[in-house]
Amino acid sequence: MSKLEQLLEGVEVEWKTLGEFADYEQPTSYLVESNNYNDYFLTPVLTAGKTFILGYTDETKGIYKASINPVIIFDDFTTANKWVDFDFKAKSSAMKMIKSKDESKALLKYIFYWLNTLPSGLVDGDHKRQWISNYSLKLFPIPSPDNPKKSLEIQKEIVRILDTFTELTAELTAELTAELTARKKQYNYYREQLLSFEDGEVEWKTLGEVGEIKRGIAFTKSQAVFGKFPVVANASEPISFHNEFNRNGEFIVVARSGANAGLISYWNAELFLTDAFSIHPNDSVLNTKFAFYFLKKHQLEIHLMKRGSGVPHVRASDFEIYKIPVPSLEEQERIVSILDKFNILTTSISEGLPKEIELRKKQYEYYRDLLLTFPKSSEL
Secondary structure, three states: OHHHHHHHOOOOEEEEEHHHOEEEEOHHHHEOOOOOOOOOOOEEEEOOOOOOEEEEEOOOOOOEOOOOOOEEEEEOOOOOEEEEOOOEEEOOOOEEEEEEOOOOOOOHHHHHHHHOOOOOOOOOOOOOOHHHHOHHHOEEEEEOOOOHHHHHHHHHHHHHHHHHHHHHHHHHHHHHHHHHHHHHHHHHHHHHHHOOOOOOOOEEEEHHHHEEEEEOOOOOHHHOOOOOEEEEOOOOOOOEEEOOOOEOOEEEEEEOEOOOOOOEEEEEOOEEEOOEEEEEEOOOOOOHHHHHHHHHHOHHHHHOOOEOOOOOEOOHHHHHOOEEEEOOHHHHHHHHHHHHHHHHHHHOOOOOHHHHHHHHHHHHHHHHHHHOOOOOHHHO
């Protein structure tokens, strides 16, 4: 930062429209013809959206050589953009290829980093092409406009810092992602080991023997009188809130119908249960969290219990006879303690690795915005 401050000391910044420094090319000459994608082929097919690489093609003609002349690919409707420095073919003409008009005045990589400090400004229902009507008119900062050599030095230094930061962030994110993947595998391994029992090792009982199954109450959103109690149906997230509750304490919810039929979720709260049913283990025999982890381990099997040719559904009566292992309460608590720790590590945004990945992303964005914040003309 001190070196950058030295570069910027006393430097004037001129704001001009981005269209004066960057132009676009339609990817018409580089559009892929075949939909036969295969990971064994060499040339990526790009879209400017979140998917980015749609697949790989074996076409050898009409390939854009971004390894020689990098470009920014820009989705003209969503404003999503990517820096591309490898050869590719394009999927759609809705994707524009942004280039610098003169690299001696404005580096394309500098333009790319600056673009990503901007809010999209998209308006719902607005389907106009964004580059010509919006982005080409954005005011763009050129440091030291009267000294092209100095201007390029500043731009290159900003790009160098952000390239380094991008690389470090990518490496750290990759390490954290690999760590998270390893922890998930470890969690699945221990869950499999801890919740697998040999014949005769433990007693098996039906859920109806060791607990009570209660059906939810028919209810629509329009019937809700707004209050603090979540209304839960065929998903683990509330569909609305109500001023009454019909479940409280610790229990398991099973979604009854629809695409999520059979979805298992754990609750320890006051809520209003509607198109679902709840399982309430007898806590003198069966630990609720232990039952939840066992049922979640068999989530795929439970999904296959769906019936009906129209809207699929699972039946509470099938869960009445669903068998579950019942080791000693002490053993159940030990297993729950281990799985709770792994669950927090692998899935909790506030306590686990996913939050660390998100923090690194925010840290990168903070420094990027700091490096690319210049005084407007009115502030000079």
